[in-house]
Amino acid sequence: MRKRRKTAADFIAPASAIAVAAAIWFFVSGSELVPAYMLPSPVEVASAFLKNLPVMLEQAAVTLQETLWGLLAGVALSFVFSVLMDAVPFLYKALYPLLVVSQTVPTVAIAPLLVLWFGFGMAPKIVLVILTTFFPITVALLGGFREADEDAIRLMRTMGASKPQIFRYVKLPGAVPGFFSGLRISASYSVIGAVVAEWLGGLEGLGVYMTRVRKAYAFDKMFAVIVFISLLSLLLMALVAMLEYLAMPYKRARK
Amino acid sequence: MSELLSAAALTKSYSGRTVVENVSLTLRKGELVGLVGMSGGGKTTVFNMLSGLTAPDSGRVLLRGKDITGQPGNVSYMLQKDLLFGHMKVIDCVALPLVIRGMSKKDARETAGAYFGQFGLEGTEYLYPAQLSGGMRQRAALLRTRLDAVNGVALLDEPFGALDAITREKVREWYLGIMQELDLSTVFITHDVDEAVLLSDRVLVLSGSPGRIAGEVVIAEPKPRKAGFGLTTDFLEYKKQILGLL
Numbered sequence: 121m122r123k124r125r126k127t128a129a130d131f132i133a134p135a136s137a138i139a140v141a142a143a144i145w146f147f148v149s150g151s152e153l154v155p156a157y158m159l160p161s162p163v164e165v166a167s168a169f170l171k172n173l174p175v176m177l178e179q180a181a182v183t184l185q186e187t188l189w190g191l192l193a194g195v196a197l198s199f200v201f202s203v204l205m206d207a208v209p210f211l212y213k214a215l216y217p218l219l220v221v222s223q224t225v226p227t228v229a230i231a232p233l234l235v236l237w238f239g240f241g242m243a244p245k246i247v248l249v250i251l252t253t254f255f256p257i258t259v260a261l262l263g264g265f266r267e268a269d270e271d272a273i274r275l276m277r278t279m280g281a282s283k284p285q286i287f288r289y290v291k292l293p294g295a296v297p298g299f300f301s302g303l304r305i306s307a308s309y310s311v312i313g314a315v316v317a318e319w320l321g322g323l324e325g326l327g328v329y330m331t332r333v334r335k336a337y338a339f340d341k342m343f344a345v346i347v348f349i350s351l352l353s354l355l356l357m358a359l360v361a362m363l364e365y366l367a368m369p370y371k372r373a374r375k
Numbered sequence: 376m377s378e379l380l381s382a383a384a385l386t387k388s389y390s391g392r393t394v395v396e397n398v399s400l401t402l403r404k405g406e407l408v409g410l411v412g413m414s415g416g417g418k419t420t421v422f423n424m425l426s427g428l429t430a431p432d433s434g435r436v437l438l439r440g441k442d443i444t445g446q447p448g449n450v451s452y453m454l455q456k457d458l459l460f461g462h463m464k465v466i467d468c469v470a471l472p473l474v475i476r477g478m479s480k481k482d483a484r485e486t487a488g489a490y491f492g493q494f495g496l497e498g499t500e501y502l503y504p505a506q507l508s509g510g511m512r513q514r515a516a517l518l519r520t521r522l523d524a525v526n527g528v529a530l531l532d533e534p535f536g537a538l539d540a541i542t543r544e545k546v547r548e549w550y551l552g553i554m555q556e557l558d559l560s561t562v563f564i565t566h567d568v569d570e571a572v573l574l575s576d577r578v579l580v581l582s583g584s585p586g587r588i589a590g591e592v593v594i595a596e597p598k599p600r601k602a603g604f605g606l607t608t609d610f611l612e613y614k615k616q617i618l619g620l621l
Contacts, residue, residue, distance in 0.1 A: 269458075271455075271456055271458055272458050274454065275452070275454055275458050276475070277428060277448075278427075278428060278447050278451065278452040278523075279471070279475050279476075279523050280447060280448025280475060280476065281448075281475045285475055289460065289463075290460070293460065293463075296462070368462070370461055370462050370463075370503045370505065373502065373503040373505055373506050374506065
């Protein structure tokens, strides 16, 4: 399937929605319907954002490290698990329900435990990011492997292909689009995972900074951090989209 | 002519229903044998057994006298879809059987590339399959089948079936032209009786349920066949014989 060309409406529609939301925000905070200390105006948030950018960037360096290490380890683990589960049906049957159950455990509940086990450093944050990113990617990869074209596998078998060769030429390439969908979801979860872990026990990072400004009732700064974290997530998702673009040149091939 | 591939009394059932029964056939060197039958009549099941993908309940498949029953990798098999892998360049799709047998990617590309002209595919080497027309994709799949056929035997399951009528005519004509040079001994499935008479040295008719070989029609017309063969009374006579057996 080919992507259709983007039209002006594709940009105007979301831009106008954001503009309307900002206008409502501006109106609500300006009309003093809500006290200013509870809902700072967009202008105050923007100025807090610019003023605190150096501090936030400094803290973001820590959060991003945790995020990226966690994401990398999560992807690696997902890959190992999905390959094993695809190759050994017994493992699939044994582990799949556990995977699903693991998703129902709230991360906020595990984070303090992780701090208890791994201390206040980076380790518990990385583990939490792994826990949040592992599931979407593993499920996406497994889906891709298991839905491989049966006829393509039959063709490979008639050529005398071994199981690893069938994996290399049919299953793995078939799972690539699903992998990137999973990775996009995981990338957005991962920043949040790291921040939540920092909230619940840490010495530095955006989550720690956030709890600090909250305790100081600096709501403008808090909103600024929220915006900053959103931007970080978007940036990471854009990075994944770029990787996806590079990994599948055949999707861009035209007649 | 020496016997290359032979099947003796192949029988196969799926969940209690016998699909094909007591099917025997032989393929001699250089022959093109058509296997004709109704849809769902067990033709593909016969091919699955000949290729070793499926083991028969009873019966044997021999390649040059060696038992290859239930052992894939000996006989080249072109399935109904072209199955060119979308993520690979055309040349790598075509050269895949060579790489699977252990040839380096570079050598495989070189070997496969030498055939691109003959198969009307020059200039498409480094395109992706999605960029080819239906006819070209089919020719690429045929070339891959040719390269896979290290034992000189190929099974083609409705090789022209997925093409539109005009392309189909063209690819078939082209195939008639190069068939002699390919040095392939082939069994091909079709449900198109005209196609079977036009291309085959012999036509086997699979009919009934479970499918059995109802008879064989030898097409004595010399090869390469002339364009007008399809309009002769001989052609109609062969066609009548096959339809009578179906």
